[in-house]
Amino acid sequence: MDSLSAFAQHLGIADLFGRGFLSVVVTFLTAGVFTWLFIPRLRDFAVQVGWADQPNARRLNTEPLPNAGGLAIFSGFIVSVIVAWALRPIVVEIVNIQVLAILLGASLLVLVGFIDDQYGLSPLSRLLVQVLAAALLIVNGLRIDFNAIPFLPIIPDAINAPLSIFLTVLWIVGLTNAVNLMDGVDGVVGGVGFVVSTVLLATAAQFPDRAAAVVLLAGLSGAALGYLRHNFNPSRIIMGDAGAYLFGYTLAAVSLLGTLKFSAGASLIVPLIVLALPVLDTTQVVIGRLARGIRNPLGHPDKTHIHHRVLARTASARRTAVILWTVALVCGMVGMAFQGVDWPVIVATGVLIAACLWFVAHRRVRAQKIESGRQASATKDA
Numbered sequence: 001m002d003s004l005s006a007f008a009q010h011l012g013i014a015d016l017f018g019r020g021f022l023s024v025v026v027t028f029l030t031a032g033v034f035t036w037l038f039i040p041r042l043r044d045f046a047v048q049v050g051w052a053d054q055p056n057a058r059r060l061n062t063e064p065l066p067n068a069g070g071l072a073i074f075s076g077f078i079v080s081v082i083v084a085w086a087l088r089p090i091v092v093e094i095v096n097i098q099v100l101a102i103l104l105g106a107s108l109l110v111l112v113g114f115i116d117d118q119y120g121l122s123p124l125s126r127l128l129v130q131v132l133a134a135a136l137l138i139v140n141g142l143r144i145d146f147n148a149i150p151f152l153p154i155i156p157d158a159i160n161a162p163l164s165i166f167l168t169v170l171w172i173v174g175l176t177n178a179v180n181l182m183d184g185v186d187g188v189v190g191g192v193g194f195v196v197s198t199v200l201l202a203t204a205a206q207f208p209d210r211a212a213a214v215v216l217l218a219g220l221s222g223a224a225l226g227y228l229r230h231n232f233n234p235s236r237i238i239m240g241d242a243g244a245y246l247f248g249y250t251l252a253a254v255s256l257l258g259t260l261k262f263s264a265g266a267s268l269i270v271p272l273i274v275l276a277l278p279v280l281d282t283t284q285v286v287i288g289r290l291a292r293g294i295r296n297p298l299g300h301p302d303k304t305h306i307h308h309r310v311l312a313r314t315a316s317a318r319r320t321a322v323i324l325w326t327v328a329l330v331c332g333m334v335g336m337a338f339q340g341v342d343w344p345v346i347v348a349t350g351v352l353i354a355a356c357l358w359f360v361a362h363r364r365v366r367a368q369k370i371e372s373g374r375q376a377s378a379t380k381d382a
Contacts, residue, residue, distance in 0.1 A: 028222040068114075174279070274332040
């Protein structure tokens with residue numbers, strides 16, 4: 001038992017049987033189980049009321065597919081955070097305010113994303129709400145301080161303040177849209193979201209001032225895994241803009257929690273490297289569309305994304321998702337190494353992520369085979 005506790009402490013777990021660690025585990029499990037069980041019921045309701053994504057130039061589905069998965073992810077996330085707060089209230093008042101700001105901003109974007117999924121909104125209106133959600137973080141003390149970024153020169157406060165605000169808005173809005181643009185192949189965003197959330201969770205656990213970030217990431221990670229059980233190809237439901245906005249915004253915002261005391265610039269290294277896949281994908285898509293003379297590169301769907309290119313080579317949505325999960329995991333482990341996380345923690349995180357992804361993918365594939373067998377029997381009997 002002593003050796004197990006010692007190993008746990010080496011992984012950043014101060015007390016293996018303490019209230020803090022158990023609250024994180026309960027948060028993760030609550031989010032995962034709630035989302036896992038809620039999605040089938042939500043899917044049935046979505047089919048009845050017509051909440052479905054129609055085939056278009058960006059999507060691969062050939063028939064309407066329920067697109068309310070983001071509501072299930074958000075529900076699991078919020079329920080788990082409430083449970084975590086009940087188990088272990090965060091007593092630092094300023095952190096409470098910042099956590100509430102993140103949850104409020106995420107709620108706003110989920111609402112806007114869901115409205116866009118069902119009725120359609122203009123790119124300008126979506127952008128304005130995203131900027132508003134970023135401003136909500138800034139006024140509550142969550143921002144990127146330019147002067148805290150390593151290897152860059154120190155600039156006067158008169159310039160640093162507006163530049164820091166601009167960088168924060170760019171960080172939040174950019175990552176929110178980058179994650180959304182990746183949502184084109186079954187399982188990609190759900191899996192990448194789980195990988196990024198878990199990597200950031202494991203990294204935040206190494207720092208004493210990021211307890212709030214750990215709780216939020218545990219809930220987001222669990223919700224992503226519960227959703228992925230129903231989204232791995234062939235998908236029964238998709239997250240829509242509501243879910244993609246939730247992942248992008250929350251991951252970008254949580255990466256700013258606990259960065260005000262020390263190592264503010266270094267704390268952004270991990271999320272930047274971990275999220276390299278959606279960032280690079282969005283960059284190459286925007287540049288390509290601008291080169292083709294498209295004035296609104298973010299509002300012109302096509303199939304030039306990285307996941308579309310990988311799909312064209314593999315001819316398999318499952319293999320495409322697994323490849324991109326692997327790329328995201330490698331980026332995450334590299335990011336953890338840059339942050340100075342010990343190798344046992346990095347390896348343990350990688351093994352845990354791989355095991356969880358294999359589990360949900362295996363369950364989805366097995367369920368699909370059972371469904372196909374029942375349909376074949378019904379057809380034969382008919």
